[in-house]
Amino acid sequence: MAKEKIDTEDNSSTRRSRAAGATSAVRARIAQVVWLICVLAALTLALGALLIALKANRANDLVQFVLDAANAVDLGVFDKNEGIKQFTGSNAETKNALFNWGLGAIAWLVVGRILDRIIRP
Template sequence: MEPPREPRTPLGQRLRAGATSAGGRRLIRSVLAGLIGTIGLICSVVLAVGALLVGLDADSGQPYDLVSGTCDVLVGPLRDVFSFSGAKADTKEALVAWGAGSIGYLMVGLVAQSVLRPRPRD
């Protein structure tokens, strides 16, 4: 038989108690890295869904308007980088800008996680 283990300390208590110690800084960096990665992933998925809707010609209706507005805000000036002419030029611009933005947010989230995440001790 094993002796019972001590109960784990809740996250909030660990943050308050060890915010100035090395372990506290590691915990804060780990939580921050996870948060940035999650935000990057969510933005990437929203942009990918918008690009998918444009690619499938489902660019009408209330859901598309909501996704389109969100995607335009997330992409920002990247939308003006690409310019197409001819039939459905706006659709092509949106597809390329939102697709590139999706990849960009995913890469930024992954790089930020790898930089911020604490390294294991040797």
């Protein structure tokens, strides 16, 4: 009888440790996905700013796709035209894109890392 009780306790603790391990694995995977999404958003903004700085051909479909994607992930706060800082004068568009989208990329990385640390076990 005592042997059965010990076996039951061992099975219970084994089940709990397996469940905790599975939960940790799921949380780690979710944290990785969130971090990846934030990194991709930051890379999109950085690449968009680089394309504007290099005066890439906007008639090119790939260039236009990247610029449209960067406009989508800037969340309006880091908009290249009406963002946090607006430059005037020569090369204003390039300065606006580099400054605002650069800040946006940094913000995505910071938020992604914070969320990663919160979600990860």
